[in-house]
Amino acid sequence: MSGIWQKTYQWIDERVQLGNLVEFMGKKYVPLHRGSIWYYFGGVSLFLFIIQVVTGILLLLYYKGGEELAFESIQFVMSRVAFGWLIRSIHSWAANLFILAAFIHMFSVFFEKAYRPPREITWVTGMMMFFLALGFGFSGYLLPWNELAFFATKVGTDIAGVIPLIGKPIMVFLRGGEEVTGATLTRFFGFHVAVLPGIFTVFLAVHLLLVQRQGMSVPLGHEEVHGPSEKAMPFFPNFLLRDLLLWLLVLNLLAILAVFFPWELGKKADAFAPAPAGIRPEWYFLFMFQTLKYFPGKIWFLDGELLGIGLFGVVALLWVMVPFWDRKSALGKRNRLLNYIGIAGVFYIIVFTILGWLL
């Protein structure tokens, strides 16, 4: 047994010099401090992403695009295909947990100021993946072609149309026409299974490469760890095993949610039915949705919607660019103001999400 492994290893090593990689892995240490628990959420996000790729490919085997086929094909998956209900339910639940894990990962990086030099690119690629994840959620939501998704897509793409000058062409591009129709479904399907995964993979590769190359960030005031130390744990195997244990727990949670709270399919979309009462977007869009509700149609001479979207756009841009303007953290000083802003942001998201849920 070990003879075969040794020979295989040698065969590959002779060709691609595995030795360097093994040596590198052996030297990787994970710093230990009061915030070490937050290191796990990047890995959890990655795990959930992998689940999405696998279950997504499984769903692809049965999914059919088109106004007259999409809803029926998901119905078929859920009622006729063995364990189809489970695969679909896992895909829907994992999508939500993925975004939740990414939220936690993002805010923990923010509060630990792990984005400060030299890790600006890691932050920016992470943010790009976060926006892509929202894109995955938005495009995937439409694919079953149900009532809720139909109106969510109408609203979501119409919001893009509010932007002056470029908004209308963007809306038509997204919808594949003036209205949300089967053409939109075809496009969203393409985005969801080809365009977004392709772009996401590139960012993911850069992100992971940088994490390996630069090592783990430590909170302000701690020394970076580059070798064996009392305040560090070897990545292999100590940290990796803990990672895997958590992945197992997440998989269990996912299984419980998928089995006991199966994701519903709802009613088939009908372009000539009114929007159903109580319609609301997925929870991760809810705080923005709720905010837009409070904006009147016109504020002074400005379009209320445009103002709301503009504000969110500016905040998102500032958020992505934080490593470049947070000079204080870059210099190794505590930036309390930014912490308060971050806490206010989290508080705002939570309160508006709850309001959106209740109202």
Next chain:
Amino acid sequence: MAMSDQPAQIPTTSKRDFLKYILGGGLIAWGTSILYPVLSYLKPPPEGGVEVTSVKVGALSSLAKDSGTIVRFGNKPVIVIRTAAGSLHAFSATCTHLDCTVQYRKDFGVIWCACHNGKYDLTGRNISGPPPRPLDEFRVVVQGDDVYISKKS
């Protein structure tokens, strides 16, 4: 040293500039010849179809008082409302806010959009919530027992 180099460099620079413009221009032309078809391809062609000018809603007797019905007008939804008093109104059922489809709310006697709680009165005027303007009104014609709607010019 620099002085003696100067005269020899002038023709070289202009030759180099010439090549730079030729190559740069060629590169831009090449890029455009690729981008133009791709960008044009992304834009969906305009939908063909007959322009609908008038649609039959149905029999007047089928429209209950104090109710609203959504009918197809080409590929757009139109809401036909028969008030409690019996008068008929028709409006574009597409909310002027963000494109959702509105419905008649008997309990409030208003036209309501579920997406963002926008409200319109029975003349189509936006009275509450985020809608920025009134619903487009359609003309309602009753011929015998048949109800027709058509676009207001």
